[in-house]
Amino acid sequence: MDISVVVPAFDEAESLPELTAWIARVMEAHNFTYEVIIIDDGSRDTTWETICQLHQQHPSVHGIKFRRNYGKSAALNTGFEAAKGDVIITMDADLQDSPDEIPELYRMIMEEKYDLVSGWKAKRYDPVSKTIPTKLFNAATRKMSGIDNLHDFNCGLKSYRRAVVKNIEVYGEMHRYIPVLAKWAGFRNIGEKVVEHRARKYGKTKFGMSRFINGFLDLLSIFFVGKFGKRPMHFFGTMGVLSFFIGMVMAIWIIAEKLEHIANNEPYRNATDNPLFYFALVAIILGSQLFLTGFVAELVSRSASDRNKYQIEETV
Template sequence: MNISVVIPLLNEQESLKELHDWIAKVLQSNRFSYEIIFIDDGSTDDSWKIITQLANANPNVKGIRFLKNFGKSQALHAGFYEAIGDVVITMDADLQDNPEEIPELFSMIKEAGFDMVSGWKKKRYDNIYTKNLPSKLFNWAARKTSGVKLHDFNCGLKAYSKDVVKHIDVNGEMHRYIPVLAKNAGFTNIGEKVVKHQARKYGVTKFGMDRFIHGFLDLITIWFISRFGKSPMHLFGALGVIMFAVGFGFSAYLGVDKIFFNPMGRLITQRPQFYIALTTMIIGTQFFVAGFLGEIILRTKQGKKRYAIKSKLNLND
């Protein structure tokens, strides 16, 4: 199969049929063999009913329905697991991503040899204050922190080789950083393509300003995981050694000063250096404990399912 189109969604009943018809028209006109995988992330409207109708009419349409809303990352994870296409395309269900971009994205993966290609919505139709400016700041911070030179990390329209989606683990809220996850997994040939952005036609956005706060926190998380995820003791142990050394240095200074230079002076416990030494040694010990706990958790963790699927369409159980 040439292409798998993976579409996570939440309450997008108005746009689903129009989106399906548009994608199918583009893929069929370019003679692609394809599948369209809709992942209903706990919709409370008639989205699943419409997906069921589309799947009954078109065997290339497949559906996954979550028991409740687990988040976009979990929806992408489920879609990636089921995808069988040589190239996997992700896009949002709100009609703001243009399916006409798919053939060129496919070509960039199969012919130009990119591991993944991220869309860049250079011209946007979102509110400049609530989405555009925060998005520019967010993307700048992501570039500086990750070293991945993309203009638009959060664009839903992306293309991947099959190897990429089968080797990355998208969880939590890490869908914003799939290019970083791909780079950390060894897929460094990451490209970018300017894509058309369209104004939302139906409904309202499902994301508020809080997504940028969560995005920056996730950025710190992914930086830490990429640097120290395999051995947290390298960070916490180093900090523990530094803090303990500082505390021990102050303790040694106080002991030598009391014994040899000021035996009749103030008690050691009456000097501020004593409390500095005590505090830093305690903190150093805590860093060591944190490092040990991190190593233990890392070595004993087991795969835990992060979402529950209620039903599937045209997919094997």
């Protein structure tokens, strides 16, 4: 099969018939063999009934229904597991992504040998309250991930080589950072394509302001797990030893100062009267806790079933 189109949907009953008909026209015009996998993410309207009707009319349309709303990341991860195509295309169900982009996204994967191609909606129809935070997050993600050639990490319209989606796990709010997950999994040939962004035709956006806070926390999670997931002691141990060392230096300074006053028969104050004493105490305790955290994390990591699971590209 050439292409699997994965479409997360939450209360999108109005747009799905038009979207699937549009996808079918594009696929037939280019003689692609394809499937459309629509994940009903706990919709409260007639989305599932619409998916069932579409499946009866078009056998290439398949549906997966969640019992409740789990979020876009869960929907994408489930769709990736079910996808059978050589190239997987993801797009939103709200008709803001154009299926006319599919042939070029497919060509870039198959002919230009990209692992992942992310859409870039250079001209957007979203309100300023959404575009400005998005630009800030994209800038932060570029800086932390080292993927400098992407302008829009969160664009729902992307294409993937099959191996990519089968070797990454998307959860939380991490659908925003799939290119980062792919890079940490060893897929570094990541490209970008300017795509059309269309104004929403039906309903309203399902994402609130909380997505920015959750997205930032997930970015930190990706960075930490990707860099220290299999060696947590390198992070916690280093921070712990550094904090403990600073605390000990301050403690020795306080003791040396007190001994000097005693040797010179000079009046001196109690160590607890020196503010530096409390900084030293906190630094020593914090350093010990960080080191022990690293030790426990290392034990957990070594006990994990996937501790020696690594990405293998090929064997001969």
